[in-house]
Amino acid sequence: MRDVVIAGIGMTPVGEHWEISLRSLAYRAIRAARQDAGGLQPQALYVGNFLAIDSSRQANLACLIADNAGLGGIEAMTVEAADASGAAAFHVGYLAVASGLVDVVLVVGVEKYTDALGPEQESAVAQAMDYDYEVMQGLTLAAQAALVMQRYLYEYRPPREAFAAFPMLAHANAVTNPYAMYRRAVSREAYERAEMIADPLRLFDMAPYADGAAAVVLTTPERARDVTHPLVAVRGSIGAIDTLALHDRPDPLAFEAAYHSVQRACEMAGIRPGEVDLFELDDAFSIYAVLSLEAAGFAERGQGWRLAEQDALGLRGRLPILTMGGSKARGNPLGATGVYQIVEAALQLRGEAGANQVPNARRALVQNLAGPASSAFTHVLERYSG
Amino acid sequence: MEIPRHWRLKQQRYALVGEVCPHCEEKIFPPRDVCPYCGNEAKTQFTFSGRGTVFSFTTLTEAPAGFEQAAPYTVALVKLEEGPVITAQLTDLGDRPVEIGMPVEMVTRKIRAEDEARGVILYGYKFRPVMETPK
Numbered sequence: 419m420r421d422v423v424i425a426g427i428g429m430t431p432v433g434e435h436w437e438i439s440l441r442s443l444a445y446r447a448i449r450a451a452r453q454d455a456g457g458l459q460p461q462a463l464y465v466g467n468f469l470a471i472d473s474s475r476q477a478n479l480a481c482l483i484a485d486n487a488g489l490g491g492i493e494a495m496t497v498e499a500a501d502a503s504g505a506a507a508f509h510v511g512y513l514a515v516a517s518g519l520v521d522v523v524l525v526v527g528v529e530k531y532t533d534a535l536g537p538e539q540e541s542a543v544a545q546a547m548d549y550d551y552e553v554m555q556g557l558t559l560a561a562q563a564a565l566v567m568q569r570y571l572y573e574y575r576p577p578r579e580a581f582a583a584f585p586m587l588a589h590a591n592a593v594t595n596p597y598a599m600y601r602r603a604v605s606r607e608a609y610e611r612a613e614m615i616a617d618p619l620r621l622f623d624m625a626p627y628a629d630g631a632a633a634v635v636l637t638t639p640e641r642a643r644d645v646t647h648p649l650v651a652v653r654g655s656i657g658a659i660d661t662l663a664l665h666d667r668p669d670p671l672a673f674e675a676a677y678h679s680v681q682r683a684c685e686m687a688g689i690r691p692g693e694v695d696l697f698e699l700d701d702a703f704s705i706y707a708v709l710s711l712e713a714a715g716f717a718e719r720g721q722g723w724r725l726a727e728q729d730a731l732g733l734r735g736r737l738p739i740l741t742m743g744g745s746k747a748r749g750n751p752l753g754a755t756g757v758y759q760i761v762e763a764a765l766q767l768r769g770e771a772g773a774n775q776v777p778n779a780r781r782a783l784v785q786n787l788a789g790p791a792s793s794a795f796t797h798v799l800e801r802y803s804g
Numbered sequence: 805m806e807i808p809r810h811w812r813l814k815q816q817r818y819a820l821v822g823e824v825c826p827h828c829e830e831k832i833f834p835p836r837d838v839c840p841y842c843g844n845e846a847k848t849q850f851t852f853s854g855r856g857t858v859f860s861f862t863t864l865t866e867a868p869a870g871f872e873q874a875a876p877y878t879v880a881l882v883k884l885e886e887g888p889v890i891t892a893q894l895t896d897l898g899d900r901p902v903e904i905g906m907p908v909e910m911v912t913r914k915i916r917a918e919d920e921a922r923g924v925i926l927y928g929y930k931f932r933p934v935m936e937t938p939k
């Protein structure tokens with residue numbers, strides 16, 4: 419397998435982009451990533467997207483996006499793994515370059531959540547679950563997270579307020595991220611006052627769904643030698659699944675796919691999970707951030723919430739997470755989220771994260787989940803030094 | 805909408821028909837082609853008793869399409885006495901607070917208004933608290 423580097427990154431602000439079409443949103447991120455990559459010509463496009471086939475009535479999205487971006491004739495396909503589609507597309511892009519088959523790959527994660535409204539949106543997003551046996555019982559992704567959270571509270575008895583630390587951290591970090599949807603701090607009082615979405619899950623325990631697109635250009639170090647900014651190497655890239663339905667798991671708090679993908683990605687990179695400078699985990703729900711920390715081995719089972727109390731997770735802590743605001747405050751563009759995480763980690767490793775810079779960030783662990791870690795894709799990224 | 809799909813699932817929805825693995829004897833619901841316990845093919849039907857306990861639960865306020873009229877409603881993970889855990893709504897709760905460990909039993913109820921104007925209403929399993937009957 420060849421070395422693979424990220425030669426270019428680009429993204430749009432996350433938000434409600436009523437006025438921008440699905441194809442144009444993707445194009446904005448593509449244009450930025452291609453400019454950043456200094457004119458490398460992509461030979462393949464892999465699109466991460468979750469909802470377009472339902473909410474936008476659009477199949478073969480990758481063909482449309484490549485066509486609209488003036489990339490006629492190249493290979494293009496969409497990669498779908500619900501809200502882990504972005505990282506799944508990045509993984510496919512990595513494989514294409516690493517295998518030697520393709521020299522320059524473009525990966526774009528794009529989501530137009532606002533193409534559907536209200537209950538229709540809830541239904542579209544619910545398709546991440548087992549349709550026959552979860553969705554048909556009236557379950558939503560938020561309610562599914564609430565089932566996990568309720569059980570966690572029952573088994574481990576953390577104080578209910580312990581979860582507040584995660585949205586508070588995300589919002590604090592998003593204040594200085596120009597691409598974030600919510601650039602304001604959230605107080606503990608606001609967290610506790612917020613409406614109940616699905617008991618015990620409150621409004622701030624859930625990342626808000628939104629529109630957005632993020633893109634990267636992947637290539638070999640040789641092909642990227644004329645790029646003027648630092649390169650980021652992909653050292654580990656692994657996906658794993660659990661049961662799709664939450665109810666089929668012997669232990670729904672174990673997040674086994676998250677565990678296995680971290681273990682194998684770190685093994686591939688030749689490191690231990692502790693040997694990273696930041697962890698861009700998936701905070702689609704605050705309980706999932708806690709379980710991801712536990713599954714990656716950064717805390718004992720039932721103790722993940724304590725890391726936030728010890729202030730270990732801030733930009734200057736020993737394990738910074740959600741460094742640009744995470745899905746909670748950057749916004750959660752579902753099938754694009756995994757690519758946003760990669761772009762944000764790349765900014766950190768290039769030393770270009772501005773006020774959000776993690777000091778001397780050399781290596782990052784990045785993990786994107788579908789639902790309650792039904793699928794997990796974990797990447798180890800490193801500042802490339804030849 | 806989706807008529808063949810709902811027809812295909814009616815045994816599971818009305819009668820909790822799952823499987824017992826002929827190789828390792830584990831009970832399986834919903835039915836699977838491959839037994840998750842031993843990896844062999846599972847095809848022998850098994851009807852569950854419909855009795856179980858609440859493993860986790862939540863009450864939703866924002867319902868997806870087709871469930872708006874029912875909101876707010878309570879969805880639970882129910883651990884069946886034969887082993888499997890399933891996702892199902894709780895019903896007939898009255899003023900009763902739901903607790904983890906609470907005994908429940910299956911009943912058949914309307915589960916989604918598919919297209920009520922055309923008279924397509926879906927029925928299926930829900931669970932209610934076990935009635936304490938005087939002996």
Ligand SMILES: [Zn+2]
Nearest residue numbers: 825828839842
């Ligand atoms: Zn078996």
